Amino acid sequence: MVFYKCPHCCYVQETEVFEKNLRVCIKCGYNETIDCSIRLRQIIDQGTFKPMDESLGFENPIQFPEYELKYQKAFEKTGLPEAVITGEGIIEGMGAMIGIMDSRFMMSSMGIVVGEKITRLFEMAMERQLPVIIFSASGGARMQEGVMALMQMAKTAGAVARFSESGGLYISVLTNPTTGGVSASFSFLGDIILAEPGAMIGFAGKRVIEQTIHETLPEGFQKAEYLLEHGFLDAVVERKNLKTTLHQLLKFHSVRTAAAG
Amino acid sequence: MITDLNQQKSPAWEKVMTARSEERFNGLEIMNAIFESFFELHGDRSYGDDCAVAGGLAYLGQRPVTVILQQKGRGYSQRLSHRNGMMLPEGYRKALRLMKQAEKFNRPIVCIIDTPGAYPGVEAEQRGQAEAIARNICEMSILKVPVLSLIIGEGGSGGALALGVANRIIMLENAVFSVVSPEGCASILWKDSSRAPQAAEQLKLTSAELQQLQVIDSIVQEGENSEDMYDEIRKKITSSFDQLCNLTPTQIVEQRIQKFRRMGIPSDTKGEICYR
Numbered sequence: 001m002v003f004y005k006c007p008h009c010c011y012v013q014e015t016e017v018f019e020k021n022l023r024v025c026i027k028c029g030y031n032e033t034i035d036c037s038i039r040l041r042q043i044i045d046q047g048t049f050k051p052m053d054e055s056l057g058f059e060n061p062i063q064f065p066e067y068e069l070k071y072q073k074a075f076e077k078t079g080l081p082e083a084v085i086t087g088e089g090i091i092e093g094m095g096a097m098i099g100i101m102d103s104r105f106m107m108s109s110m111g112i113v114v115g116e117k118i119t120r121l122f123e124m125a126m127e128r129q130l131p132v133i134i135f136s137a138s139g140g141a142r143m144q145e146g147v148m149a150l151m152q153m154a155k156t157a158g159a160v161a162r163f164s165e166s167g168g169l170y171i172s173v174l175t176n177p178t179t180g181g182v183s184a185s186f187s188f189l190g191d192i193i194l195a196e197p198g199a200m201i202g203f204a205g206k207r208v209i210e211q212t213i214h215e216t217l218p219e220g221f222q223k224a225e226y227l228l229e230h231g232f233l234d235a236v237v238e239r240k241n242l243k244t245t246l247h248q249l250l251k252f253h254s255v256r257t258a259a260a261g
Numbered sequence: 262m263i264t265d266l267n268q269q270k271s272p273a274w275e276k277v278m279t280a281r282s283e284e285r286f287n288g289l290e291i292m293n294a295i296f297e298s299f300f301e302l303h304g305d306r307s308y309g310d311d312c313a314v315a316g317g318l319a320y321l322g323q324r325p326v327t328v329i330l331q332q333k334g335r336g337y338s339q340r341l342s343h344r345n346g347m348m349l350p351e352g353y354r355k356a357l358r359l360m361k362q363a364e365k366f367n368r369p370i371v372c373i374i375d376t377p378g379a380y381p382g383v384e385a386e387q388r389g390q391a392e393a394i395a396r397n398i399c400e401m402s403i404l405k406v407p408v409l410s411l412i413i414g415e416g417g418s419g420g421a422l423a424l425g426v427a428n429r430i431i432m433l434e435n436a437v438f439s440v441v442s443p444e445g446c447a448s449i450l451w452k453d454s455s456r457a458p459q460a461a462e463q464l465k466l467t468s469a470e471l472q473q474l475q476v477i478d479s480i481v482q483e484g485e486n487s488e489d490m491y492d493e494i495r496k497k498i499t500s501s502f503d504q505l506c507n508l509t510p511t512q513i514v515e516q517r518i519q520k521f522r523r524m525g526i527p528s529d530t531k532g533e534i535c536y537r
Contacts, residue, residue: 112524218383
């Protein structure tokens with residue numbers, strides 16, 4: 001038998017039970033990080049996901065030394081060509097353009113490929129008149145791509161702006177952790193912003209803040225529940241309810257098409 | 262430690278030091294030299310008034326404009342009260358309020374950038390720093406009036422970009438613009454912030470490198486005489502606005518959106534959308 005030890009409450013549980021519980025600790029409810037393929041299985045109707053832009057891989061826009069080596073390691077570890085997968089999928093019968101970030105890949109930092117894939121996701125959604133759902137997780141902008149990574153914040157935010165003007169629905173789901181240049185661009189621009197319980201969400205990292213203010217941070221600081229309390233989220237949704245919730249929200253907005261047709 | 266850093270030869274690092282120097286001209290001084298009759302407008306109408314950023318009305322020659330400038334302050338006590346130009350969420354929201362106001366009255370916008378970055382503090386997070394920056398970047402990208410950003414010293418990360426989504430980006434010769442501070446980069450990558458000069462070289466943060474990367478549009482040489490520099494800035498801003506004011510609001514938005522859309526197109530696809 002294989003066991004999983006919760007990093008939050010230290011409770012040891014059978015991995016099989018833990019996996020069945022959608023990788024949420026059966027004792028304390030801690031939401032373990034999940035990779036994009038598991039997320040796909042949990043959210044998208046089986047066999048309906050059509051991926052986009054899978055050929056986009058390594059780019060080194062400012063020729064940063066040793067970056068390719070780091071990329072190679074991430075690629076070997078995850079089998080993914082970059083930190084986000086995008087495509088079209090169906091959720092309980094309703095179509096949407098989907099983006100899922102995978103924190104195993106260089107902390108799912110945003111460089112030009114992630115920025116491009118997110119941008120194209122919105123462009124395609126506009127063309128096909130479908131809603132967008134993005135599961136964010138990120139350490140922020142990818143340092144090795146310098147200012148070109150920073151510019152992806154503007155590129156993606158511009159795509160959201162255009163999509164939003166066209167009347168499209170964008171649901172942003174923040175998962176652990178969503179920080180830096182990703183939280184400060186497309187992640188916080190959703191019409192509806194959801195988060196998983198306990199997810200760390202913010203701009204600056206905890207350590208940086210502690211070094212600035214020289215004091216310990218308030219309890220629950222930068223946790224999803226804290227952000228909900230301060231007015232920055234629409235809802236914190238348990239993983240087991242996420243698919244149904246998304247379907248429900250998509251359904252509310254399908255009236256637009258019905259009224260027009 | 263500082264002497265150690267300075268002993269390492271790194272032209273990019275020297276620029277970082279110059280850009281940060283306390284003796285360097287600041288946003289207010291440049292604003293006063295270039296624009297006339299500045300009337301400051303305060304507050305975000307929601308929470309407060311962030312003094313790390315000022316904004317208001319002014320004339321550029323005969324033309325009324327909205328000017329927004331990050332303020333580091335002069336001298337120790339001002340630098341402290343202005344948090345060295347690091348904005349709080351109410352600062353971003355004030356800037357956005359003034360930009361929307363400019364759009365309503367069809368005034369071009371000038372943003373003067375000089376900040377180490379967003380303010381890393383508890384209150385900034387509590388009041389939604391990430392959301393505030395995201396909102397500015399998003400709304401700026403679709404403003405129907407010309408926007409010009411001028412980077413005069415430090416263009417630090419999201420704090421700079423929140424005033425940087427412009428039709429034209431002009432940079433002073435010794436200014437820098439980066440996704441992360443060289444110290445931050447060195448400490449994250451190599452767990453050694455004393456390698457900042459090396460990081461500064463690798464990050465491509467100087468005006469010449471950024472022009473090559475087509476992130477910025479033009480550079481103003483600093484030279485010996487600051488009056489010449491102010492003249493050059495005034496000329497560049499005026500000619501940019503002369504060009505941009507000939508465009509329709511739709512074309513102004515399109516030009517800005519496309520400018521950033523083209524930044525970092527993966528090389529193997531040449532920007533075509535591939536969909537299966």
